[in-house]
Amino acid sequence: MELLEGLNEAQIKAVTAPDGPVLVLAGPGSGKTRVLTRRVAYLIQDHGVPPWRIIAVTFTNKAAREMRSRIENMMEKEPGANGTKGLMMGTFHATCATIMRREAAHLPVSREFVIYDTSDQLALMKEIITTELGLDEKRYSADKLLNRISTLKNDLITPETFRPNSYFDEIIHRAYEAYRIRLLTADAVDFDDLLLHTALMFRTNCEVLLRYQNTVDHVLVDEFQDTNAAQYEIVRHLSGLRKNLFCVGDEDQSIYRWRGADYKNVLRLKSDYPELTTILLEQNYRSSQTILEASRAVIDVNQQRTPKKLFTEKEAGPTIILYEAYDERDEAQFVVDTIATLVATHEVEPGGCAVMYRTNAQSRTLEETFIRSGLPYKLVGATRFYARREIKDTIAYLRLVHNIDDRVSLRRVINTPPRGIGDKTVATLDVYADSQGVSAGAALLHLADSPDANLIGGRAGSALTGFAHLLAGWRSVAESTPLGRLLQLILDETGFLESLDDGTDQGQDRIDNVLEMLKLTNEVEDIPLVEFLEEIALVSEVDDLTEATNAPTLLTLHSAKGLEFDVVLLVGLEEGVLPHSRSLDDLEQMEEERRLMYVGMTRARQRLYLLHTFQRTVWGKSDLSLPSRFIDDIPAHLLSTTRGAGMSQSYRHQTTWGKSSRPPRISEDDSTASPAGQQFKSGQRVFHARFGEGIVIESRRSGNDEEVSVVFEEAGLKRLMASFANMELLEG
DNA sequence: CTGATGGGCCTTTTT
DNA sequence: GGCCCATCAG
Numbered sequence: 001m002e003l004l005e006g007l008n009e010a011q012i013k014a015v016t017a018p019d020g021p022v023l024v025l026a027g028p029g030s031g032k033t034r035v036l037t038r039r040v041a042y043l044i045q046d047h048g049v050p051p052w053r054i055i056a057v058t059f060t061n062k063a064a065r066e067m068r069s070r071i072e073n074m075m076e077k078e079p080g081a082n083g084t085k086g087l088m089m090g091t092f093h094a095t096c097a098t099i100m101r102r103e104a105a106h107l108p109v110s111r112e113f114v115i116y117d118t119s120d121q122l123a124l125m126k127e128i129i130t131t132e133l134g135l136d137e138k139r140y141s142a143d144k145l146l147n148r149i150s151t152l153k154n155d156l157i158t159p160e161t162f163r164p165n166s167y168f169d170e171i172i173h174r175a176y177e178a179y180r181i182r183l184l185t186a187d188a189v190d191f192d193d194l195l196l197h198t199a200l201m202f203r204t205n206c207e208v209l210l211r212y213q214n215t216v217d218h219v220l221v222d223e224f225q226d227t228n229a230a231q232y233e234i235v236r237h238l239s240g241l242r243k244n245l246f247c248v249g250d251e252d253q254s255i256y257r258w259r260g261a262d263y264k265n266v267l268r269l270k271s272d273y274p275e276l277t278t279i280l281l282e283q284n285y286r287s288s289q290t291i292l293e294a295s296r297a298v299i300d301v302n303q304q305r306t307p308k309k310l311f312t313e314k315e316a317g318p319t320i321i322l323y324e325a326y327d328e329r330d331e332a333q334f335v336v337d338t339i340a341t342l343v344a345t346h347e348v349e350p351g352g353c354a355v356m357y358r359t360n361a362q363s364r365t366l367e368e369t370f371i372r373s374g375l376p377y378k379l380v381g382a383t384r385f386y387a388r389r390e391i392k393d394t395i396a397y398l399r400l401v402h403n404i405d406d407r408v409s410l411r412r413v414i415n416t417p418p419r420g421i422g423d424k425t426v427a428t429l430d431v432y433a434d435s436q437g438v439s440a441g442a443a444l445l446h447l448a449d450s451p452d453a454n455l456i457g458g459r460a461g462s463a464l465t466g467f468a469h470l471l472a473g474w475r476s477v478a479e480s481t482p483l484g485r486l487l488q489l490i491l492d493e494t495g496f497l498e499s500l501d502d503g504t505d506q507g508q509d510r511i512d513n514v515l516e517m518l519k520l521t522n523e524v525e526d527i528p529l530v531e532f533l534e535e536i537a538l539v540s541e542v543d544d545l546t547e548a549t550n551a552p553t554l555l556t557l558h559s560a561k562g563l564e565f566d567v568v569l570l571v572g573l574e575e576g577v578l579p580h581s582r583s584l585d586d587l588e589q590m591e592e593e594r595r596l597m598y599v600g601m602t603r604a605r606q607r608l609y610l611l612h613t614f615q616r617t618v619w620g621k622s623d624l625s626l627p628s629r630f631i632d633d634i635p636a637h638l639l640s641t642t643r644g645a646g647m648s649q650s651y652r653h654q655t656t657w658g659k660s661s662r663p664p665r666i667s668e669d670d671s672t673a674s675p676a677g678q679q680f681k682s683g684q685r686v687f688h689a690r691f692g693e694g695i696v697i698e699s700r701r702s703g704n705d706e707e708v709s710v711v712f713e714e715a716g717l718k719r720l721m722a723s724f725a726n727m728e729l730l731e732g
Numbered sequence: 733c734t735g736a737t738g739g740g741c742c743t744t745t746t747t
Numbered sequence: 748g749g750c751c752c753a754t755c756a757g
Contacts, residue, residue: 060747093747118746191747258745359744381746415733422733460733538747558745580744596745619742620748 003042003074007031014279015039017246021239021273023224023266024248027310028295028602029286029564032248036222037067039246041074043218044084052086053217055238057095059226061539063562064090092231093191094538096198099212100189106205107197108184112530114399115537116183116190119392120408121146124186127411128178133171145175152176153192154228154260156199185439186407195230202237213241223562224249224269228260232268243273251306252299255558255596257588282309284602286564288317291608294634295601301633302591318607319640322631325613327622328362328572330644332369335569338609339552340375342567348606350376352566353552356600358578362571363554370552380555386536390500390510394517395536397490398483401474402529404441417499420463429464441471448472470494483532484522491518557596560603568604570597573612573628597630610639624709679722680708680729688712689726 004012011031014024015038026032040056043049058064068089075083088095097115104111116124125142149172152162159177164170183189189197202209219239221227224247227235239245247269254263270276284292292312299305325331335355342348355366360381370377385391393416396409403409415421426440433443448468470493478486491497491514500510524532553565557578572578579593601608612627680686680699687693694712699722706722 091747194747255745256747259747361743418734420733424733556745582744592745617748 003038003045007034007038008283010279010281010283011035014281015042017277017279019242019244021243021245021269021276022247023269023276023278024246024281025266025278025306025308026248026250026281027284027308028250028253028599029284030281030310031285032250032281033063033067033222033562035281036220036246036248037070038074040067040087040089040220041071044071044087045075049217050086051084052088053215054087054089054220055095055216055218056087056089056220057092057222057231057235058089059091059223059562061091061094063222064094091538092227092234093194096194096234097534097538099198100194100201103201103208106201106208109189109197110187112187112403114186114188114403114406114409114533115194116188116408117387117537118191119387120188121190123408123411124182125175125179127407128175128182132178133174140171140175145172146179148172149176149179150192151260153196154230156196156230156233158196158200182407185405187403187405188408192230195228195234199230199233199237202234209237209240212238217242218244218246220246220248222248223253225251225254225263225266226256226259226261227265228262229265230260232262232265236272243275245273252302252308252595253561253599255561255592255599257592280308282311284310284312284314286605287312287602288314288604288606290317290319290638291601291604291606294320294608294638295598297635297638298594298601298630298633299598302594304588304591320608320610320634320638322639322641323609323611323644324627324641325611325644327613327615328365328617329369331571331611331613332365334611334644335366335571335609336369336373336375338569339567340373342607348566349550350552351550353569354560354563354565354567354603355552355554355569355571356557356560356603357554357571358557358580358596359572360556362577366554366571370554376549376551378549378551378553380553380559385513385516388510388513390514391517393496394487394491394514395533397474397494397496398487398529399533400441400471401478401486401490402533404445404471404475405439407440410441410444414467417494417496419467420459421467422460425460425464444468445472445475478529482522482526483524483529484518486529487518487521557600561599564603564605566605567607567609568600569609569611570600571611572616573597573610573631574616574625575628576625577616578628578630594630597628610634678706680706685730686710686727687730693730 004015007015011034014022014035017039024032024035026035036056040054043054044051056064056067058067068084068087071084071087088098090098100107100109100113101111104113122142125146129140129142129145152158152172159173159180162169162173162176164173183193202212216238219235221235226249235245235247249263249266251263251266254261257263270278287295289312292310292314296310300307323331323334325334339350339353342353343350357363357366363379367377367379386395393412396406396412396416399406399409400413411426414426429440429443433440436443436446438446444464445468447465448471473493474486474490477489481489497511497514500514501507521532527535555563557570570578576584578597579590583589583593610631612631613625615622616625617623678699680696682696682699684696685693686696688710691710691712694710696708696710699706699708708722708727710727
């Protein structure tokens with residue numbers, strides 16, 4: 001059978017598994033996606049399952065799109081055959097949005113609902129905190145409240161079922177309730193609501209549930225380890241009747257715990273479906289022996305996992321290069337030089353390389369260095385196109401035209417560009433709207449029809465009615481006007497583009513972005529506004545990463561999931577960066593950081609580079625860094641260590657015991673005089689029971705103790721607490 | 733009401 | 748080092 005060509009025994013077993021619940025536990029590079037893809041094709045082609053009876057959920061839109069095109073390619077395109085028509089395949093969020101629009105009659109929103117992103121949520125919550133709850137924004141910040149509410153939603157807890165047991169929880173409860181009402185009146189949902197509403201609808205509405213259960217024959221879930229409680233419940237509901245549930249995942253790659261993901265869903269699955277067939281995919285087809293062995297050594301340290309016997313038949317491959325850069329600029333330079341060299345020697349295509357980091361902020365130095373070297377690159381995430389201020393403004397206009405009750409969008413555009421409608425005028429409008437029992441947007445439209453001179457007089461009043469007329473005008477033509485024309489009209493009548501032109505380069509960038517947006521709306525002009533809005537809400541930039549450009553990819557470790565590259569460079573492998581400082585005190589979080597490292601390492605096919613710096617600048621302040629603890633777990637024989645030029649110089653200077661003409665590098669606030677109560681100062685030679693001889697490069701007070709940074713001749717840089725370190729001063 | 737200015741705060745990670 | 752926000756003069 002062509003479908004099964006090139007598959008190993010375990011993979012075939014998975015693809016052709018009989019009906020019933022199946023769990024495929026697979027290591028990295030074991031062909032998970034391949035199995036899932038072929039399983040879908042197998043069901044349609046060999047089992048005659050109609051595509052519209054299959055729901056497959058993936059983690060990103062990109063994965064879904066790729067999978068769909070592969071399935072289409074795989075299946076013979078006989079004339080008359082439907083191919084994949086009707087096959088529901090997308091992210092959890094997109095799938096739920098589709099279901100929600102279809103079943104809007106059974107939901108508290110209309111089928112025209114808009115989707116609020118993080119910044120919309122934030123704007124809404126800020127308004128609630130100050131105007132409605134009268135809370136101190138310092139103590140109860142919008143993002144803290146939203147985080148808690150998000151966690152509750154992911155666990156399917158509503159304001160009704162939430163049982164606060166602390167004062168803080170009481171505040172959360174009130175905020176949650178107010179937030180929910182505001183969302184519903186704006187006919188809006190946030191990301192979590194897509195899951196929550198869908199799950200609750202299935203839970204409470206038997207008629208709808210049965211309809212879906214009777215339609216859906218097969219449910220397939222990719223990246224199952226990253227599902228949260230809401231997603232798990234949706235999956236359970238959908239596959240309830242036939243139990244044809246096919247889950248693929250790897251608990252070692254679970255990196256979304258902070259988003260409510262719970263790999264214990266794997267255990268839950270086992271107890272919820274006693275008849276579950278579990279299939280292990282342990283052969284790795286991606287990475288070299290060396291890379292696999294090193295990754296395994298890192299992940300094996302985690303306690304809470306089922307050990308796997310990952311293996312590969314590939315060759316050992318090159319050793320892993322561990323590079324100690326002087327600082328982040330040296331690090332970036334090494335990245336660029338390495339890629340340039342590998343490309344020049346035809347070892348790899350530029351597009352086969354990826355640079356991965358823990359936080360988005362780290363991309364900056366890398367970008368600068370790439371630009372300075374004149375080399376192109378692809379950046380994933382960071383400042384997403386749709387998240388830019390000017391683009392959000394543009395979208396807000398469209399959203400408001402589409403849905404007049406959209407409070408957040410109204411607030412956003414009512415005075416953008418400045419047209420003389422300030423907070424006070426908006427407050428007056430709100431009072432008026434309340435008295436009429438309608439939303440502020442609806443009240444505004446009403447004002448366009450019958451101006452009420454007594455409501456708001458003077459300049460503010462005419463500004464308001466002026467805007468009301470514009471808005472009413474757009475709304476009256478929205479239905480009959482193509483999207484691009486509508487947006488053009490809005491831009492013309494508001495003078496938005498002109499307002500962006502402040503003569504700076506940034507201003508020009510903003511204009512270009514809006515023009516790009518205009519181009520986009522012209523290209524898609526035949527789709528309804530609501531679909532366009534949904535598309536831009538749910539499709540992040542990660543997804544339309546253009547394969548066309550042959551350039552290295554810069555991306556976070558999180559967005560690297562599911563991808564693979566010939567050459568991978570992991571940067572910033574330092575304590576506080578990876579593992580991240582926010583995870584240092586929590587075992588579970590630390591294990592997640594380790595999985596993140598593991599995910600990064602296992603993206604590499606042939607060559608892996610691990611980089612850390614001697615000192616890193618964080619928030620404009622430079623500080624010494626310690627190599628990540630995860631590096632220590634890699635067997636030494638798999639590594640080959642080198643150091644940057646800047647690095648070795650500085651070391652030479654410090655390890656030649658003060659003979660250099662350059663002063664020892666010390667932090668700005670340090671002084672040669674030892675402050676009272678400090679035992680050590682920079683430049684001193686010390687002897688440590690375990691690390692041997694070294695030289696102090698920095699010492700500073702830390703609580704009642706003293707934190708000493710020492711470069712040892714053998715062991716390199718260590719940071720020690722004076723009271724614990726068995727260390728004595730040498731004459732010198 | 734707007735735009736300029738300076739202070740405080742910050743950075744996980746994404747749909 | 749940069750972004751967001753509060754504050755203030757015009």
